[in-house]
Amino acid sequence: MKHKLVTKNQYEHRLLNVIDYIYQHVDGELDVNALADVACMSNYHFHRIYREFTGETINVTVRRMRLLKAAALLLRSNLTQQQIAKLVGYSSVEAFNRAFSKHYGETPHQYRVTRVEEKVTLLYPKSNKEYTTMYQVEQQIVPTMNLIGVKHKGDYMKIGQAFEKLSVMASKHGLIDGNTRFFGIYYDDPKSVEQDKLTAKACISVDVNKLPEQHQFELLTIPSSNAVSLLFEGDYPELEKPYEWLFGEYLPQSDCELKDFPPFEEYLNDVKTTPPQQLLTRIYCLTA
Incomplete structure (x- = not known):
């Protein structure tokens, strides 16, 4: 039992290193071979161990993290789609657009123009900003x-x-x-x-x-x-x-x-x- 716990702890530590690595290199090459090396595991076994620990495949995790960063950049910057594609690890705007559209159900351009509004300056007391969206x-x-x-x-x-x-x-x-x-x-x-x-x-x-x-x-x-x-x-x-x-x-x-x-x-x-x-x-x- 003790041996099994030690092994499980080792796997956990290696997968935490993988998660850190993905976030730090979201614009880089994150293929399975490279991530298996980070985990110090065989490529043949890394797939299965990662999926069992996290509940999803490593490719799904990488894509989800990249597109979340892309969505944030679309809303929080004036970068072009080509610049954003490069910053989140896509080799072309076309590949980025396909992945983003599949995940979000709309193109990066549609996502940006339907959500970006005049930025609100947060003031106390209340500013003169008129809010277009109300919440319950x-x-x-x-x-x-x-x-x-x-x-x-x-x-x-x-x-x-x-x-x-x-x-x-x-x-x-x-x-x-x-x-x-x-x-x-x-x-x-x-x-x-x-x-x-x-x-x-x-x-x-x-x-x-x-x-x-x-x-x-x-x-x-x-x-x-x-x-x-x-x-x-x-x-x-x-x-x-x-x-x-x-x-x-x-x-x-x-x-x-x-x-x-x-x-x-x-x-x-x-x-x-x-x-x-x-x-x-x-x-x-x-x-x-």
């Missing part, structure tokens, strides 16, 4: 929730790296099941703090009694509290829009007093199996 806000009571998490530092759009690693680590201990909830806690304002200094945590709900005595997770607690929340449907790079509305429009006009606790998000469906435009994210802010 719910007032609710959030129960106490125990979480385990992995730290993330840098661009919030890359927190997927922490979630990928958290899933591998938690699955090894049998901590993920049909009742597991996934949360992201965000400690800084990305429009006020330099990107490389942003801090966040990728988290899942957990029964603390099931945690092994020795583990690498950080334990966190979301306290029982009143809260306001809104449900957003769409891809993760578009989440800036509901945040801008919530903090620039809704909260300044409400009678809500925010608690000294960072906003957090709950991800209600699986990014691996859900079309990007159907992803559901609930944004929470605790209130007094």
